[in-house]
Amino acid sequence: MLLKLFGKARFLDADVEDWCLETWAWLMGNLGGMDRLGNTPLVVPTREFFPPTNAEGEARAEYIFDLVKALMGMADWPCVLEVHDRPDARQRVGLVAAVNVGASANGTFRVEGSQAIVSYARDLADEPRKLIATLAHELAHYLLLSARSPLPGGDELHELTTELTVAYSGFGVFGGNHAFSFEQHQDTFSQGWSTSRNGYFSERTWAFAIALFAALKGVEIPIDKLKASVADLAKQASHYLAKNASLLAPLREIA
Numbered sequence: 001m002l003l004k005l006f007g008k009a010r011f012l013d014a015d016v017e018d019w020c021l022e023t024w025a026w027l028m029g030n031l032g033g034m035d036r037l038g039n040t041p042l043v044v045p046t047r048e049f050f051p052p053t054n055a056e057g058e059a060r061a062e063y064i065f066d067l068v069k070a071l072m073g074m075a076d077w078p079c080v081l082e083v084h085d086r087p088d089a090r091q092r093v094g095l096v097a098a099v100n101v102g103a104s105a106n107g108t109f110r111v112e113g114s115q116a117i118v119s120y121a122r123d124l125a126d127e128p129r130k131l132i133a134t135l136a137h138e139l140a141h142y143l144l145l146s147a148r149s150p151l152p153g154g155d156e157l158h159e160l161t162t163e164l165t166v167a168y169s170g171f172g173v174f175g176g177n178h179a180f181s182f183e184q185h186q187d188t189f190s191q192g193w194s195t196s197r198n199g200y201f202s203e204r205t206w207a208f209a210i211a212l213f214a215a216l217k218g219v220e221i222p223i224d225k226l227k228a229s230v231a232d233l234a235k236q237a238s239h240y241l242a243k244n245a246s247l248l249a250p251l252r253e254i255a
Helices: 002-006 014-031 034-038 057-071 122-126 128-144 155-168 172-177 203-217 228-243
Strands: 080-084 090-093 097-100 107-112 115-121 180-186 190-197
Touching: 014 034, 014 155, 014 203, 034 203, 057 080, 057 122, 057 128, 080 122, 107 128, 115 122, 115 128, 122 128, 128 155, 128 172, 155 172, 155 203, 172 203, 172 228, 203 228
Parallel strands: 080 115
Antiparallel strands: 090 097, 107 115, 107 190, 180 190
16 A cells, blocks of 8 residues: 555565665676776766767777777677678568568677677668677676676576676667667577567666766766657666665665
């Protein structure tokens, strides 16, 4: 009855919110705590972070890839960038029929031997914001490989942990504006993941992750850089965290 009278007690469903906080603590413990956060910018689509370039096509993608790596603190991490072509969305069957086979992945990450490889769909070179979101996500997979302890919830939650890692790495604005879905693949010679649109995090969960990053870092949420639905939720999440400072206290203790 109290919940009905006074509203929802938690910003997210309790199990989702608890997982977000637990996994964020795990990320800080494995990949760097408040010290790393202090050196991690909240990245937005501006010239400050992505200076203009005359490069086009694959050269432009390489340029953006290097910027994203540097902003994620991975400038010196060896990684090959590849481009792939999407198949024709409609493939002809016989002389008069065609079937819709759907879109291919925006990006992939895999490890072959000791080589990390990120790929992106060729058409994304002309859509830089989607390309940035894709590359940040694929590099988040790479970043997670350096963790010293198993993922909370195990491999079944790998995709969700990767999305949270995007926000932890300062790219929550891009993640919130461009949702993803995931597919894992593994064979004798390689393992990896691929991403496409429409994913596991709801807009509300993205908003919580963005607000969490901003609150711990002590910066304003760039509301004007978020799509309207995520912006409204991010403001609500920020207010919620301000009223529940005890949620952040354990995280602030992780150096």
